[in-house]
Amino acid sequence: MNILTQATDNQLVQSFQEGNNNALEILVNRHKDKIFTSINILVKDKYLAEDLFQDVFIKIIDTLRNNRYNEEGKFLPWAMRIAHNLCVDHFRKVKRTPTITTSDDRDIFEVINVMEDGADKAIIKNQSHDRIRKILDMLPDEQREVIVLRHYADLSFKEIAQMTNCSINTALGRMRYGLLNMRKIMAEKQIAL
Incomplete structure (x- = not known):
């Protein structure tokens, strides 16, 4: 297992395709x-992100098991x-799904507030990340x-x-206009990180 932790993504993919499930675990954790x-x-x-995350790795596993992976060292x-495409697919599906609205055209799920934040979510949140x-x-x-994609996924x-x-x-x-707009918003709303 220790040797696997030092392996490249490509080596881990190959090891998983040869039947070593520990290689996939290391890839996932990495x-x-x-x-x-x-x-x-x-x-x-x-x-929803947790569900999509699982779907990403199901798709990755299927592709690797069927020997259809050919990205040559570009695993991430x-x-x-794959993650981006699944998000896009989700939004397309949601767009086609009719919403249930109240008499004042508000989404019924916004009105009844089905999901409440748990205490664990409040503890985990870091104030500066929340502001960003x-x-x-x-x-x-x-x-x-x-x-x-640039800052969180390092693409x-x-x-x-x-x-x-x-x-x-x-x-x-x-990217440039996004960063300029973020600075502008921070200045207008007097947000400090």
Whole structure:
């Protein structure tokens, strides 16, 4: 097991494909925080993010077991692309799902407040991370997405451009304007991190 912890992602993938389940466990533990955080920021719902996170690894396992993985040493960007695509699929599905509204056109689930935050969530939240998330939520979707993929998933601008179907210059521009907008929001609302 100790030898596996020193292995590259590609070596772990190969080891898992040869039947070593410990290799997959190491891969998951190595990248779970980045993948989960990115999903969570995109969907803005911890429980939905947990479901999507599980779906990501189910898809990864299926692909690896069927020997269809061919990313050649780019496991994390590949996994992030799967996560991003599952988030997009979720939003497309939600868009097609009719909502139940009250007489004043509010979503019924907002009115009845089905999910309440638990004490563990309040303890886990770090104030500065919470403030950053709130600021990120105020950004346009394209800018927020690039910032999340760059800072939380550590993807290159080339990988972000491929994932979001835009040019590298567009991704760089979205990042620049996103950061400028975050600074502007912090100044206007007098938010200190």
